[in-house]
Amino acid sequence: MRVSDKPTIKRIPCPHCGHITRIRKTREYSRAYREITCQCLNEKCGCTFVASVEPVRILVPSAIPDPTVHIPLSEHINVKQLALSLNEPKKRA
Numbered sequence: 001m002r003v004s005d006k007p008t009i010k011r012i013p014c015p016h017c018g019h020i021t022r023i024r025k026t027r028e029y030s031r032a033y034r035e036i037t038c039q040c041l042n043e044k045c046g047c048t049f050v051a052s053v054e055p056v057r058i059l060v061p062s063a064i065p066d067p068t069v070h071i072p073l074s075e076h077i078n079v080k081q082l083a084l085s086l087n088e089p090k091k092r093a
């Protein structure tokens with residue numbers, strides 16, 4: 001699997017007209033919570049709003065977890081299998 005270095009940013013649509021918005025400002029309250037100020041690019045609308053960005057569940061656990069970050073694991077993760085794989089010695093490529 002190839003992983004791109006470029007982040008993919010999906011724009012948040014305007015809640016009133018559905019047009020694309022531009023992120024004007026971000027404010028990080030913690031590593032797991034930030035607020036972004038979005039401005040609608042529809043000149044007939046002009047709505048500006050604040051949206052929150054917060055991870056709600058982990059799909060693939062981090063290989064370098066921060067012990068101060070507490071985000072629930074997704075229900076699809078088999079906890080027993082995860083524990084076994086974390087305890088396996090790393091295979092050399």
Ligand SMILES: [Zn+2]
Binds near residue numbers: 046
């Ligand atoms: Zn709008």
